[in-house]
Amino acid sequence: MLPERQQNAKPNVPRSEQQFDAPLGKTAGEGEAEHLRRVAEELGGANSGSLIELQTGLTDPDASHRRTAAAGLGALGDRNAIALLRGLLEGDRPDEWELAVHGLRQSKDRSGWLCLESVAVDLLSTLDRPFEEPRHAFRLLVMGRTKTMDRLFRATDGHSRTIPGASALKFSKVAVSSIPDEMSRVMAMRLGIENGLRTVPSTPEEVSTETGLNLETVRQLEAKGWESVQRPRLYREIRRNYEVNNDRFRASN
Secondary structure (H helix, E strand, O other), X not given: OOOHHHHHOOOOOOHHHHHHOOOOOOOOOOOHHHHHHXXXXXXXXXXXXXXXXXXXXXXXXOHHHHHHHHHHHHHHOOHHHHHXXXXXXXXXXXXXXXXXXXXXXXXXXXXXXXXXXXXXXXXXXXXXXXXXXXXXXXHHHHHOOOHHHHHHHHHHHOOOOOOOHHHHHHHHHHHHHOOOHHHHHHHHHHHOOHHHOOOOOXXXXXXXXXXXXXXXXXXXXXXXXXXXXXXXXXHHHHHHHHHHHHHHHHHOO
């Protein structure tokens, strides 16, 4: 009988590919340096000088050096470099999400973008958890636009075969609340999710009438709103806008 490890291994799949599919986030009580060393050991083949140097740079006390190291891993683009960045994105620290996104978006081939999309898909199942939803939605917003984000906005009508309407609505509410107030209100009306409830989407003309803004201003605010939602952003910016908008909503009720 084969040893248990061999029984569980994927047939005809290289070891590095098997491990790339596994969660690479930190375990409970694991520090930054220990986490990165473990990932490198599990991936194997992480003995190239450039990879080790960039890996070490991820824990540099200087934030600019950490960003440079993350960008270098993304530009390097091999499986091990991308997996190290994925480990940061799957972790619990928003500053590491930002590092990972910065690095993955430097990828010169499809590997970095595919990694972002893969993580976004994994997060779909977490969006309907009431106590965790904002944090997981924040991570998607830190990442910026992906195909999964586009699908979530389209799925708010409940007609998606793969994304529950409730999850899409929760994400869209957080996304709309994550941008400054005027843009937030216009986007909510245009998407038909005012006050977090699914309603009939308003036309630009209806938004203009309801808000007292002229039509051109409505269109400009909507365009800027989409641009803000879809670009990678800092966690603190997303959270600050979200808290301000929700405090304003609670105060008006």
